[in-house]
Amino acid sequence: MNITKTLDAKGLACPMPIVRTKKAIDTINSGEVLEVLVTDKxxxxxxxxxxxxxxxxxxxxxEDAGVLRFLIQKA
Known part of the structure; x- marks a missing residue:
């Protein structure tokens, strides 16, 4: 799977990872994949x-070493 963009949201507390993810996903095209790295459980x-x-x-x-990794395909 090809990752179009990566967002490093490690160290941010809720709701900032979601806020930044929304902004990042708005910059990619439908069907493309956003990788998001977060530490907030x-x-x-x-x-x-x-x-x-x-x-x-x-x-x-x-999850690896306390870092959650999400691959999100844009609708």
């Missing part, structure tokens, strides 16, 4: 709800 629920509401798809979600 609340992002697990936040991203699932946000993606569902916006029609976007979380195609991959992983």
């Amino acid at each position: 609340g992002a697990l629920n936040d991203f699932a709800a946000w993606a569902s509401k916006g029609g976007h798809t979380i195609v991959e979600q992983t």
